[in-house]
Amino acid sequence: MPIEDAIKELATKVTDHGRALLTEEATKTAVVLPFIARVLGYDVFDPSEVLPEFTSDIGTKKGEKVDFAILRGGDVQMLIECKPIGAPLDINHASQLFRYFHVTNARIGVLTNGQYWHFFTDLDQPNKMDQHPFLRLNLLDVDPYALPELQKMTKSTFDLDSVLSAAEELKYVSGVKQAIDQLFASPTEEFVRLLAAKVYDRPLTAKMREFFTGVTVKASKQWITEQVNTRLKTALQGQGVSMPAPAATSDPVEDSEGDEGPKDIETTFEEIEGFNIVRAIAVSDVPVERVAARDTKSYFGILLDDNNRKPICRLHFNRKQKFIGIVGEDKSETRIPIDKISDIYHHADAIREAVRRFA
Template sequence: MERFIQRVSSHIEHVNKVGAHCISEETTKQALILPMLDILGFSPYDPTKVQAEYGSDFPGVKATERVDYALFSNGTPVLFIEAKAYAQDLTNHCPQLSRYYNATPEVAVAAITNGREWRFFTDLVNRNIMDKDPFLTVDFEAPQEDAAEQLFRFHHDKLEAGALRAMAEENIYLSAFREAITSSLRECDVDFVRYVATRASIQRQLNARFLESIQPLVVQAVAQSVSSMVATSLSRPQKTEEAPPVVVLSDEDAPIIDPDNEKIITTPEEQKLYQICQEILPGEDLSMRDTETYFSVVSGGKSNRWLFRFWGDKRRPAIQFIEPMTESHNIEAQRAGLEIGKNGRIILNKPEDLYRLAGILRDALMYCQNDENFRRSSRRVESDDE
């Protein structure tokens, strides 16, 4: 472990020294990313551990859609890495990274890096679907004290999917709790002041005027308490009380009823499908259309250019894309672990499964955007509309 920490420390110094000279993505890979993979036990010279431009095992993918690096353990891909140039912002990571991740269940982690910053993703929200937010970010320009210890979890000899997911969940919760606590202490808003007054058993009516009057005192008390905790090295209270779970209801949980036809009800699942569709195809002219029989998402506001139709049957909800399913589409759906029913429909047990069909959805959009597909008299007969 000491040797590993030393190597990481030396690499951080190297990145900060030569990073500005890594103008291109290829230079960043060679000078900054591959050395880090070697430190993690994934020798770039060993094809059983590292494969560049990985994509040969993914059916239906375009030649340009490849993962920069796939890291292997015991012959199985365990971590995908998308590489960017040193100066490039990582905020909008490449869509194909999530597509590869979603279609490869054995991969536990995906990462995107520009050599100086590493962002790691897993599937805490929905299993086998890459989360939108990273569970760990390591920035070599301002490294945390435990950066090496965090990275050690990704070492070839230590990499274990269950342990990584547990660490990811822990990091997500810690980050959220820390942000909430910091915000509460800094702002000392009325809710926090009321909480403190209640815990302090103040024998007064906690109306707005009183809470406003004691707010400066709470701010002062917070500052003194934090200083005292730091001085005495207290990290946690002697006794904790388990808070009851909080259930948050939002308008997203409610169905939308058509004011002109009460039989047309757009369910929360259908609304979620539309939201996911927008996330996969950002910036496209999409709209949702609902009928008594099925729900659809259309392109350009034209009802005949539907990307997909969804039947929300409680037992076997199914989706069908406008473009006839090709062999590569079938393979992509099967690889995603989804069942293909009759007439090319795919069983979609939950809206989030649409993430795993991102490639087919993009092909459906291209089909809708090609006017030739709607000029031919021999175009597809929609015999299964109803």
């Protein structure tokens, strides 16, 4: 199974059962062991590959253990320390992982709470685990750039040299991306001055600095949207998204705003992200290719078989408060407010019910 599909299956499990996984042991059983087996491809029942409660007699505290060690050829290659799902991945609470990294041959340390996976190595000082991960993975919001690097750590294509050679760049690229995100969301005075100097040749008073701070935030958001939309144009058809005016239909869930032409429609990255989450949920019941979408001016509609008479749900992301619209058996729509895109996973059962209705 491709790791993308394996991750989607685990994401569904995290969404459906996350609230029940209150302990570390429950998280290990429900998510961590399946991740090791299905995503990384190791045999969790073979102690020569996966050794639970790994201990070392050298340089560690008595009775201290690491949850899992992954071995290749008898050598420890990877150490995995688990926390309960929802627990923060605080590096200060992973002291045993640091110590075991130091006294074994492991070059990869993993800290996880089931949903979030942080991968560490020893870039800063040999044989001492770094304070910051070189790779982060969120099962509910997968960065596609992380998947090729994750693939290098799987049993079938394990390539430690390639992982380590890419780790330094990955670590700093990740850090710079976070810094850019912070600058765009909350620009510093230095950043505002830098940009203002490009377009404003007068002294930057306190009043104008405040003005340009707002301008910077607004321009950043618009620039990101424009870049995303440019790249989406070529990807939309491949994703099964169409933007022409829908065909005439007597379907009661359709409304007049859905008949706007393409010139009135702007498909956003958030809508595509939401669409992909719905696809990930629906794949448990139908092939992913059957889940399509039609964007309209008032909502982003997700359909089975690209058929207006088979509505699965709607995404209303055009306002500050986002809603997911669940279409019932009578084809009436119930709008449910969501705070973030990943909240769609909370409505997985209703989405699957809609899919099964038309499958």
